[in-house]
Amino acid sequence: MKKWLSLAMLPLMYGPSATLYMRRKTSHRITRKLHTTQTLYLTFDDGPHPYYTTKLLDLLKRYNAKATFFVVGTLAKKYPSIIERMHNEGHAIGIHHYTHQSAWLLTPHQLAEQIERTRQTIHEITGVHTHLYRPPWGHFNMATLAVAKHDDIVLWSHIFKDWKVQGNHLHLLKHPIADGSILLLHDNGDTKGADSSAPRCMLQALEPLLATATQQFLALPGEDHECY
Numbered sequence: 001m002k003k004w005l006s007l008a009m010l011p012l013m014y015g016p017s018a019t020l021y022m023r024r025k026t027s028h029r030i031t032r033k034l035h036t037t038q039t040l041y042l043t044f045d046d047g048p049h050p051y052y053t054t055k056l057l058d059l060l061k062r063y064n065a066k067a068t069f070f071v072v073g074t075l076a077k078k079y080p081s082i083i084e085r086m087h088n089e090g091h092a093i094g095i096h097h098y099t100h101q102s103a104w105l106l107t108p109h110q111l112a113e114q115i116e117r118t119r120q121t122i123h124e125i126t127g128v129h130t131h132l133y134r135p136p137w138g139h140f141n142m143a144t145l146a147v148a149k150h151d152d153i154v155l156w157s158h159i160f161k162d163w164k165v166q167g168n169h170l171h172l173l174k175h176p177i178a179d180g181s182i183l184l185l186h187d188n189g190d191t192k193g194a195d196s197s198a199p200r201c202m203l204q205a206l207e208p209l210l211a212t213a214t215q216q217f218l219a220l221p222g223e224d225h226e227c228y
């Protein structure tokens, strides 16, 4: 009976418990905030999206703001010109799995494949090897630190539930935000559990922040550029 109980606990230990442990204990491997002055870091997950990401890039350009996009590999492959534009306009690009899957449901081998295929796709389009990695939903498994051992695992200091049209916390963008903060937003609402039109609300709320913040907006460091 005891043996069966411990076997039943394995999936819980492999995914959710590992996530709880890493998000609490191993902060030296996980970036949530940077020690910089007069700077904020905008990060956008789940794209690229043909409509919303393009609108977002236009908005960032208008305010000369740089950001970091954690992209889904299959979507990057589908919309390479948007990835190219992100790169050409000075934004950083990070990995958000090849398909938007939780690490809880991936073997170590599958997790490595999700990360490497996305890295390869970004490299094929931009020539850049990215080392920025944000796991979907911030989910880790027991193999994440080993599989992503050369990557900078980026979580966030501020989250706004902006994948929902109703009940999001985008109003918090109106309040002053501390230097070095990493803001998590979403430029695609087609992910499971999100509202497809939610990025419209995000864009509406983002513009006043770009217009009024006293800090500059920079991309996260973490890309190796090719040497020519």
Ligand SMILES: [Zn+2]
Residues within 6 Å of the ligand: 045, 046, 096, 100, 136, 137, 191
């Ligand atoms: Zn995501």
